Amino acid sequence: MIDYRKAIVPVWTLATGDAQIPPVGGDKPMTAERLSELRGVLATLADRPIATLELHPLPEKLDRGRGIALDAMSPLAQHLSQLISQSARGSAPVATATASGGCLYRMVVPAKVAAQFGKGLVRPLAPKGSTGAIYGSLVGPNGRFTTPPTFVPVGGAAAAGTAGGAGATAGAAAAGGTLLTVAAPLVLMAVAVGVSAHADRKRQEAIAHITDLLEQLHADKLEDELSSLNGCRAAIDKATAILLDQGKLGVSLGLDSAVHAIDTAIGKANTRLSKWNSALDKLPEGEPVEIATLTETFPGVDGQGGTFHTHLELAALAVALKRRVNVLQAVEHAQGEPDNLFENFTRELRRDEERLGELESGLAGVLLRLSALELARPNTKRPVFKASEVDSMLRTAHQIRRLGDGVALNGRQTDVAIEIARDPDGSVVVFPALPAEA
Known part of the structure; x- marks a missing residue:
């Protein structure tokens, strides 16, 4: 630039x-x-x-x-x-x-x-x-x-x-x-404004990905989750504008209900993460895994879209929105204590950041564990496979292997x-x- x-x-x-x-x-x-x-x-x-x-x-x-x-x-x-x-x-x-x-x-x-x-x-x-x-x-x-x-x-x-x-x-x-x-x-x-803009950029990216995935799935419940999170934007934008103009937040903004919706989405993401880790823990160590076994817990993991990928993007959206809210809360507290600006600001940001970091690291860990799995050939009595079946198995193995691409765990600050x-x-x-x- x-x-x-x-x-x-x-x-x-x-x-x-x-x-x-x-x-x-x-x-x-x-x-x-x-x-x-x-x-x-x-x-x-x-x-x-x-x-x-x-x-x-x-x-x-x-x-x-x-x-x-x-x-x-x-x-x-x-x-x-x-x-x-x-x-x-x-x-x-x-x-x-x-x-x-x-x-x-x-x-x-x-x-x-x-x-x-x-x-x-x-x-x-x-x-x-x-x-x-x-x-x-x-x-x-x-x-x-x-x-x-x-x-x-x-x-x-x-x-x-x-x-x-x-x-x-x-x-x-x-x-x-x-x-x-x-x-x-x-x-x-x-x-404060730079971090808020960064989080909003992540929100826009997540929504774009989710929209593409939902067009393939036609899943009403997931669309409801997206609508609930997307509906938080207006309240967050208004609260951001008011705080950056030295105003005071009021109940009429609807920020409380937005925070509730975001926290609910974060809770769902943590529940799904626990379920995914539990399923991975039950897999026999060092043995190939059938794709049918994976898709029971990770539906759509063998393709570009699917419920699993949508759940990941919904979690990313919730985290991005939560970070914007964290900045708002930090600015509000800092402006309330003008003689203790930066210390109060960073303290408020750190409160929820640790939990968000744990969630992101957990999701990244699931992707890395999935990408390291060895896939087993389908359980069938037929001695040979059709060329189309072989192509499908290779394509699936490649897609699962790529789940770990770009995953960063505790990257260099x-x-x-x-x-x-x-x-x-x-x-x-x-x-x-x-x-x-x-």
Whole structure:
């Protein structure tokens, strides 16, 4: 997404509170590699979460539909505007880069810090076949490697403001010569919107898959499950908009009923997971398994569609919606305690994230166990099989073997990047949180 033709890239080091660290930065220009090293050192040494914010040119072509749009009066947009205006007074690179008003900001949260708000939220994406991923290599619009940009630190500026309407003033903190901009509200809101957008993207993908599967199945009960989950979106979207505008959630939004529907779906997913693991445990160890035996518990496992695959997608949808709700609850609690923003935010996110992580790991484990099974030839008295039967058996074996493709268990945690497009009028679009490296 980022256009790296710009040679000079201003970069802020943002802390969520007064951080005490030894001198590791300085005010000299840095390479991308040096900036990445600095983030890692800051995350290790600082006693508060640290993030970096880069300022890039706004690309000519930008798919804004992938992100969450916020107007110029939203807290995130205001915090960003204040940071820009105050920084531009004392930094020529910032003043030059923001002269047009439209820019793309890239907030990178180190892996150590990202782990604080949920290990299952963002995983590395494979470059091949992925869309919208952020790449570590500096590739220009023509697909060729470009001259790496120079990152110029911006220090001594403060993003004054609040997230919740009180307290949480921000300023510049110098610790042993390293200038940090204390901007807890800006980091909080960027992470909250980026994570919410990421979860909504997963929801859209899951719904698309489920719709295709249900067209083949014509299963009324599964369609009811999808309708119940899909009906939660309106309440979640409204609650997101209200909270990001510093409003208060009310009963009239219907968020309570949406949470109930999501929790019910999570419960069904856990019940199905237990049933699947129990069936796999009963299979004779080391012996081939007939496909008919598998399809009793995993209907449709021998094909591209089927009830089993639909159940998996329904679980993925429920998890995506639950993560959006978790972000809402975390933001609400954080805004209720403006002097304890990031700690409260991450604590609320971690509460349910462990259970969601266990569910996802359990589902991934089932797929891996199925993919490792050896299939037995059908039980028949005929000495030979028809060519069509042999083809069918080979196709089924291949499809079951592929169930383990792309399954990630406890994947390596990466730095998380959140991109924010800012228009001249001050409005912003926050794109889904993605791995900073691919």
